[in-house]
Amino acid sequence: MPLPPLLSLNNALQHAVKLYGLAALEAEVLLAHVLQKNRSHLYAWPEQILTLRQQSDFLALAERRRQGEPLAYLTGYREFWSLSFRVTQDTLIPRPETEILVERALALLADLDKARVADLGTGSGAIAAAIASECPQAEILATDISAAALAVASDNFKQLGLSHIEAYQGAWFDALKNRGHYHLIVSNPPYVAEGDPHLQQNGLPWEPNTALTSGADGLQDIRLLIVQAPEYLQPEGWLMLEHGMDQGTAVRELFAHAGYREITTHQDLEARDRLTQGKRPVDDADKRARNSSL
DSSP states (O other), X not given: OOOOSSOBHHHHHHHHHHHHOOOHHHHHHHHHHHHTSOHHHHHHOTTOBOOHHHHHHHHHHHHHHHTTXXXXXXXXXXEETTEEEEXXXXXXXXXXXXXXXXXXHHHHHTTXXXXXXXXXXXXXXXXXXXXXXXXXXXXXXXXXXXXXXXXXXXXHHHHTTOTTEEXXXXXXXXXXXXXXXXXXXXXXOOOBOTXXXXXXXXXXXXXXXXXXXXTTTSOHXXXXXXXXXXXXXXXXXXXXXXXXXXXXXXXXXXHHHTTOEEEEEXXXXXXXXXXXXXXXXXXXXXXXXXXXXX
């Protein structure tokens, strides 16, 4: 179907659906992004004619979406926990199922006035920011090995007015050295096995591979986090990790082998194992302190 010299908003949406195979909602989001308007504008002014620049930009985005590039990378933003986050190809795209991690974290922090929380591998900063938005008295530290990702996260914290989050670069616990102990350490680490065919689906080829894959079984980083976390946790502190839907049993076993207490796996809204939490193991110093108080 040949394109007319200039498209109306309504015609542009129809072309994106028919010629590029976009879902109607995707086409609306992209067109609203090009116009810098909300989607209601498209319904209010369907006969508005696009400029040549707007038409060119819109159709270029439609083609990129047709090729599988995630919508969030095309618009540069993604909503999470009712907050808007800037995302780039240096960061993972925040996903709705990760909100269960925020919910469970808030449940653990509910009785603490001034909790210390660390979000390791923060990416866009979505988890740290969501917790911070609900816990204004908490001291929150967000880390990432990627300087580019941390720059995106820091910008998101600033735009959201979350001044009580500190950002530090470093691989996992390297960024926490000499920074005290935490009531809660959370992470959405890489947990996909290298070579997993799912890496070629659902927009994953556009996301940073280092934030997705973790060894032959997908558990390499989770093992490290579980083993090293006790050194940085308060005596009654918690470690909470997101993981794959088929990894619940394996992750619980790793927690148990490391001596964690009160180990629990929580499921997402589709009843899939999504995260596991455990309380810091009791070490010899803890035992001596408890015995001396008896």
